Amino acid sequence: xxxxxxxxxxxxxxxxxxxxxxxxxxxxxxxxxxxxxxxxxxxxxxxxxxxxxxxxxxxxxxxxxxxxxxxxxxxxxxxxxxxxxxxxxxxxxxxxxxxxxxxxxxx
Numbered sequence: 741x742x743x744x745x746x747x748x749x750x751x752x753x754x755x756x757x758x759x760x761x762x763x764x765x766x767x768x769x770x771x772x773x774x775x776x777x778x779x780x781x782x783x784x785x786x787x788x789x790x791x792x793x794x795x796x797x798x799x800x801x802x803x804x805x806x807x808x809x810x811x812x813x814x815x816x817x818x819x820x821x822x823x824x825x826x827x828x829x830x831x832x833x834x835x836x837x838x839x840x841x842x843x844x845x846x847x
Contacts, residue, residue, distance in 0.1 A: 750792040751776050751800050758800070763819030771811035774802050791833045804843055 749762035758776055759765050766773045778790075778797045790799040802813040834845055 750796055751790070751798045752792060752796050753798075759818075763817055764815045765818050767812075767814035767816055770814040772802065772804075772807060772813045774800050774813055774815050777801050807843075809843075 749758070749764070751758050751762070753761045753776070776798050778799070790796055792798075800815075804811070804813070807813075830847065832847070836845065
C-alpha cells in the first residue's frame with residue numbers, strides 16, 4: 741500500500757534515477773550528497789535490510805565519516821503533492837551508526 745501512494749519511494753531504482761523517480765533532488769549548496777546502496781555494499785556500517793515490501797534491498801544513505809562538523813547532506817522535494825483531506829503523513833525508517841561522526845537527522 742505505502743509504495744503506491746503519491747509521494748512514496750522505495751529506492752529500488754538504478755544508479756541516480758532515484759532523484760527523478762522519487763521526486764527528490766540533491767541540494768546543490770550542501771556539502772556532500774546522499775546515495776543509494778544496499779547492505780552488501782555498506783557492510784557493517786549499514787542496516788541488514790530495508791523496509792521495502794517484497795524483495796527490496798536498497799536504501800538512501802549518507803556516509804558522514806569523512807565529513808567535518810557542521811557539514812550538511814540535503815535532499816529537497818521537487819514534486820508538489822495534492823492537498824490532503826485532513827490527513828498528512830510522513831513515514832520513513834532511519835538507522836544511524838553509532839560513532840563520533842554521527843550527526844543529526846532533521847526532517
